[in-house]
Amino acid sequence: MSNTLLISTRKGLFVVERSHGEWDIAAVAFLGDNVALTCVDPRDGAWYAVLDLGHFGNKLQCSRDCGKTWNECAVPAYAEGEQVITGDGKLPVPATLRLIWSLEPGGVDQPGRLWAGTIPGGLFRSDDHAASWQLVRSLWDMEERKQWFGGGFDQPGIHSICVEPGDARMIRIGISTAGIWGSNDDGATWHQCAQGMRAAYMPPERAHDPNVQDVHRLVQCREQPHVFWAQHHNGVFRHDGGDWQEVTNVSPSVFGFAVAVHPRDADTAWFVPAVKDERRIPVDGKVVVARTRDGGKSFEVLRNGLPQNNAYDLVLRHALAIDASGDRLAFGSTTGGAWISEDQGDRWAMLDARLPPVYAVTFA
Amino acid sequence: MAKVVLASALSRWLPATAGKPSEDVIVDVPGARLDEVLTGVFVRFPNLRDYVLDEHGAVRHHVAVFVDGTAIVDKRHPTQPLNERSEIYVMQALSGG
Numbered sequence: 001m002s003n004t005l006l007i008s009t010r011k012g013l014f015v016v017e018r019s020h021g022e023w024d025i026a027a028v029a030f031l032g033d034n035v036a037l038t039c040v041d042p043r044d045g046a047w048y049a050v051l052d053l054g055h056f057g058n059k060l061q062c063s064r065d066c067g068k069t070w071n072e073c074a075v076p077a078y079a080e081g082e083q084v085i086t087g088d089g090k091l092p093v094p095a096t097l098r099l100i101w102s103l104e105p106g107g108v109d110q111p112g113r114l115w116a117g118t119i120p121g122g123l124f125r126s127d128d129h130a131a132s133w134q135l136v137r138s139l140w141d142m143e144e145r146k147q148w149f150g151g152g153f154d155q156p157g158i159h160s161i162c163v164e165p166g167d168a169r170m171i172r173i174g175i176s177t178a179g180i181w182g183s184n185d186d187g188a189t190w191h192q193c194a195q196g197m198r199a200a201y202m203p204p205e206r207a208h209d210p211n212v213q214d215v216h217r218l219v220q221c222r223e224q225p226h227v228f229w230a231q232h233h234n235g236v237f238r239h240d241g242g243d244w245q246e247v248t249n250v251s252p253s254v255f256g257f258a259v260a261v262h263p264r265d266a267d268t269a270w271f272v273p274a275v276k277d278e279r280r281i282p283v284d285g286k287v288v289v290a291r292t293r294d295g296g297k298s299f300e301v302l303r304n305g306l307p308q309n310n311a312y313d314l315v316l317r318h319a320l321a322i323d324a325s326g327d328r329l330a331f332g333s334t335t336g337g338a339w340i341s342e343d344q345g346d347r348w349a350m351l352d353a354r355l356p357p358v359y360a361v362t363f364a
Numbered sequence: 365m366a367k368v369v370l371a372s373a374l375s376r377w378l379p380a381t382a383g384k385p386s387e388d389v390i391v392d393v394p395g396a397r398l399d400e401v402l403t404g405v406f407v408r409f410p411n412l413r414d415y416v417l418d419e420h421g422a423v424r425h426h427v428a429v430f431v432d433g434t435a436i437v438d439k440r441h442p443t444q445p446l447n448e449r450s451e452i453y454v455m456q457a458l459s460g461g
Contacts, residue, residue, distance in 0.1 A: 053415075054426060055373065055424065055426040055427055055456040055457065056374070056377070056414075056415035056416075056424065056426075056427065056456075057414060057415065057418065057424060059377075059414075072377075072411055075414070077419035078419055078420075079419075080420050094420065096418050096419055096420065097419060
């Protein structure tokens with residue numbers, strides 16, 4: 001089980017450690033800076049932190065000593081002449097890196113391989129531990145990309161990258177807004193994988209178009225990798241071969257951003273529901289986690305240890321994490337709350353801190 | 365020789381040898397045009413380039429460059445001529461209240 005939790009916030013990266021049964025902040029890196037995301041590479045123990053500096057652009061920092069020291073890496077870059085062309089009527093604009101929105105290690109047989117998903121929609125690959133990046137042209141050059149559009153941001157973005165354990169050539173990426181694109185050949189070719197999803201926000205004749213599905217977050221079960229879960233803009237979906245199946249009975253709401261799946265039991269997944277869509281606050285001012293143990297047939301509402309009065313915490317898409325054991329979960333909120341469970345969500349303990357807005361949470 | 369002042373918001377990202385991270389860093393750099401001087405600064409501090417310029421070579425939207433007290437306006441082509449005593453301030457554009 002992991003005893004270290006990395007919380008990326010608007011004002012720094014907080015390293016939270018478990019000691020004598022209690023979780024507490026052990027260190028802070030980049031205090032005052034906007035840390036959008038942190039990635040832990042299980043192959044070599046490296047920590048990568050994405051800094052979204054308001055004035056100076058996106059930066060990527062790497063630590064090889066569990067956060068004691070950090071060194072700057074390269075960031076993805078778009079060449080002159082590349083354009084962002086979207087399907088929502090906006091005029092084309094030059095492509096520049098807006099945000100590294102997802103960062104994932106490659107396979108165990110691909111040392112140095114990292115994947116970075118960005119706003120405005122480019123996927124980048126590094127084979128040298130982020131010393132350099134290459135745009136994945138096979139995805140960027142697809143005609144279908146010109147129909148992608150932003151969901152929440154002005155431009156489309158890749159927020160989820162799933163590399164299949166055991167076969168790193170199998171990649172699935174979640175895009176807001178362009179459904180789910182997959183490659184079975186290490187990124188050489190791509191195909192749409194969001195068949196079966198439904199977009200309630202689109203005109204009826206486009207509602208089932210896979211390329212307009214606003215997937216908020218996509219996760220894959222480590223030991224049953226044919227099973228995926230997605231938190232979508234207007235619902236929850238599960239994939240177990242064939243088309244995606246909509247799961248309509250998530251209580252108290254099907255809206256949200258985050259999802260986690262148990263690493264061994266694909267039927268067990270967690271969500272943090274909120275009031276859709278214009279409000280984005282907890283239902284009735286109560287922070288709860290919804291858990292299914294039967295593949296979405298039924299859900300429990302978990303609230304033990306979570307605030308149940310006047311709580312307006314929103315949990316963003318990267319701010320719910322599960323550790324490799326499948327027992328420990330953690331999430332953080334836009335109002336700076338953070339909660340940790342050691343029993344799959346039955347009970348939660350609040351971190352004794354009033355953090356800056358939390359963007360991402362991951363176990364190290 | 366132009367005098368270039370890098371505001372503390374930038375200098376904190378420079379190597380420790382550049383100076384105290386909480387203070388402005390001042391360097392003298394030869395060049396007859398602004399882009400030449402900036403290139404000279406980036407030769408001295410290679411990682412600074414991506415903080416000041418975007419990937420297409422334009423001065424970032426939220427970075428301000430003042431030459432002798434006047435902010436440059438053409439951020440895509442910062443090629444304006446300098447004189448021997450020009451002073452260049454590179455700073456973060458102000459935001460918030």
